[in-house]
Amino acid sequence: IVLRLRLSFFVLLYLPNRSIFIFRLFLGIPFSRSILSSSLSRLHSLPSQSPSCFPPFSIAAICCSNASETAPFPTPTSQPAMPGLSSSRLKSMDFYRKIPRDLTEASLSGAGLSIVAALAMVFLFGMELSNYLAVNTSTSVIVDNSSDGEFLRIEFNISFPALSCEFAAVDVSDVLGTNRLNITKTVRKFSIDHDLRPTGAEFHSGSTMHLIKHDEYVGEHEGESSVILNARNFDVFSKQFPILVVNFYAPWCYWSNRLKPSWEKAAKTMAERYDPETDGRIILAKVDCTEEGELCRRDEHGHHEHESYYGDRDTDTLVQTMETLVAPIPALHHKLDNSTQSIKRPAPSTGGCRVEGYVRVKKVPGNLIISARSGSHSFDTSLMNMSHVVSHLSFGLKFAPKALVDAKRLMPYIGRSHDRLNGRAFVNQRDVGANVTIEHYLQVVKTEVVSRRGSRDHTIIEEYEYTAHSSLAESVDIPVAKFHFELSPMQVLITELPKSFSHFITNVCAIIGGIFTVAGILDSLLHNTIRLVKKVELGKNF
DSSP states (O other): OEEEOOSOOEEEEEOTTSOEEEEEOOTTOEEEHHHHHHHHHHHHHSOSSOTTTSOOOOOOOOOOOHHHHHSOOOOGGGSOOOOSSOHHHHHTTOSSOOOOGGGOOOOHHHHHHHHHHHHHHHHHHHHHHHHHHSOEEEEEEEEOOOOSOSEEEEEEEEEETTSOTTTEEEEEEETTSOEEOSOOTTEEEEEEOTTSOEEEEEEOOSOOSSOOOBOOOOSOOOOOOSEEOOTTTHHHHHHHOSEEEEEEEOTTOHHHHHHHHHHHHHHHHHHHHSOTTTTOSEEEEEEETTTOHHHHHGGGGTOOOOOOOOSOBSHHHHHHHHHHHHTTSOOOTTOOTTOOOOOOOOOOOOOEEEEEEEEEEESSSEEEEEEEOOSSOOOOGGGOOOOEEEEEEEESOOOOGGGHHHHHHHGGGSOSOTTTTTTEEEOOOSOTTOOEEEEEEEEEEEEEEEEOOSSSOEEEEEEEEEEEEEEEEEOSSOOEEEEEEEEEEEEEEEEEEOOOHHHHHHHHHHHHHHHHHHHHHHHHHHHHHHHHHHHHHHTOOO
16 A cells, blocks of 8 residues: 655665665655565664664654554545645745754855855945936937026126225126116125125115214304305316315205205315315315206216215214325325316225126127226226136026925036136236236036936926136226126936836845855855865875
């Protein structure tokens, strides 16, 4: 009767070379009852008093009673039928059969290879993970199809250590004939010193918006100390005195009447300190605009050479201001009554200026020019210095807040040319009288970053990068700082390529399995080589 044994046991066979082999019978191997009985009887018939033949050993066996030996084996029909797939059939599908730890042998060479293999797995896994998390892009050049309109925004922050904010002007022009002079709506100016440190609040040209201070007088003031000017003697006095301070007033004006007492007192004080006959540096005068209308309107047509005063109008402030104007001019002790001196008061020295803001220009070649301009001064071009430091100069709009995260992630991959002039200083080191203009030639190219993450493509970043070439050139006109920009008709398109997670998992499995297999092969070769060497040393055949 053929039975299917469901237990594991060992069979010992005695062979002629006095060796013992142990065969394990696995589940599901069919045996007949006669073969099993003969095997067990042979096992018991082996001599037990032969230590030379059988070394001590232990046998795991199945003990059966006499009753069990005489009892018939149960037939398969006596066991309850197992519904569906049995556990034994399911276990037979196991690819990873377990070997008892007692049947394995460890070695130092295997331990060393295991450590090296583990480190290699960790290192290669980290490299694969870093490659998966990194941004992979492709770059192409296409025709500019930007949808941000025909205008381009230019943002700038430039410091001029030797240019006063009173004269600094920002102009824009292009090849289509557009000329915008002295832009003030989107431009701010701050006074700085020669070390670029701020020295005050924002500079505002024109009248100030604070409450102007006046003297408080009760009753009539004493006398008139200021000189009365008209159209006949105005030019004579303006040429005769380096500093001519004039009050253009109207008798019916409330504010002119409030200024009159302080003005006359200040004129008297300055005449006592700086005698017009002997000193000849300053004189205070006045013009009645109701009688000298043409003279007062001369300012409207630009036929003038003066600067305006917007400070407080009390006596002390007026006198202090006049003292400041007189200080840079030496006294004229030998001044004649009818002499015409060509001495002119220099412009007030107020340090430098930081010009910042933005302008909108057309997307055609053009110029951004920063220069000195004044309707009331003439400039000595040989003494002008347009040295400057560029803190910021960029084209296009700023990043939207929602795009900042992607911008930080992708910024290392799109270049660093969107603000190439940042922090660079351009200093005029030539001799006085060179009349130097500092020019910058900017080639602007639009860069667009498109991401393919998600169901459709979407633009993450749109920015303008540029290259800059700067030079110092002598000019016949007034020195300026000139930024000539020219936009390219092409644009750079950077596409972010997505990475497959399944590809990442496949590579990780290949790394781990490959290293494990290669390490096993190396360990087997090393182990067999060591055994072979030991056999050779012992003189055994192999």
